[in-house]
Amino acid sequence: MLSLRAVNQFYGDRHILWNVDLDLLPGACTSVIGLPGMGKTTLINCIAGFLPVESGSIIWQEDGEIAQDLHLMQAAHRSALGIGYVPQDRRIFSQLTVEENLHIAVLAGGDAGNSLRQDIYDLLPELYALRKAKGAELADDLQQQLAVARALMTRPRLLILDEPTRGLGQAFIHKLGNLIVRLNQEFGMTILLAEERLSFIRRVTDRFYLLHRGRNVAEGSIKQLDDPRLLQWMTPEPAR
Structure with missing residues (x-):
């Protein structure tokens, strides 16, 4: 479905990937795993289209369709292909x-979305009771639910989540794990997440890629x- 080959990325003159x-x-x-600062979020943002890559290829291909290199494709166009994205900072309105x-997400996806919105409320029923509440009024875990719901509104074939458990309580992390497993196993959705919490990774994912200083190790x-x-790649280096 998605293949990256020899992807390099820079921040200014710093070689990150x-x-x-x-x-x-x-x-x-x-899952893409690794210690903080090792390039996980940078990699996720390159795939989602929010950071440019210096070189390499990002190839998207579904069964029976022509392969497309996403290298120069804008984030909105990648979303239209079927790539949903839940950023680390959520970015809800x-x-x-x-x-x-949710309505804005539907408009961005070009769908009337009434039945789809009900599907989302069935998956995340806490949001239905709060559907008239502003995003700023929601607790952190509910804001994360809203960010996930918004990404699901376009029926993505690939769902990308960047550090989805960061700063959240254990009860919500358990519910989030249940949701990811259900989306993957019951709905057949392909999922990629950047994550540090190994217990969560072991519970929900099939495969891993470990980054260390921007390299596959x-x-x-x-x-x-x-x-x-x-x-050795997952133990913080001693302070100097």
Whole structure:
């Protein structure tokens, strides 16, 4: 479905991603893992189209369709292809209601969306009771639910979540895990998440890619995360 080959990215003169390769298989749930500052969010934003890449390819191809290189494609066009994105900072419209946030997502996707909105409320029933509340009035976990709901409004074939558990309580993290598993296993949605919480990763994902200083240093099935040789890449370096 999505293949990255030799992707390089810079912030000014800082080389952030170094020849990153990544393959997402249809119907799989894949995680990009690593310590803070190792390039996870940068990689996610390159895939979603919010950061340019210096070189390399990002190829999107669905069954029976022509492969497309997303390298120069704007984020809105990637969304129209079927790529949904939940950013780390959520980016909901704080002064609009839950209902209005979802309506804007529907308009962006070019769909009337009435039945789809009800589907979203069935998946996230807490939002239905709060549909007239403004985004700014919602607790953090409900804002995250709204961010996920908004991404789902266009029926994405690939859902990308950047650090979805950061700063949230254990009860919501458990519910979020249930939702991701359901979207993946019941609805067949391909999912990519950048995440640091290993217990969550082990629960919801099939495969992982480990980044260290912007480089692929390991990848494999989720069971391979128990390999003690990976600990060197997942242990914070001592302060100098």
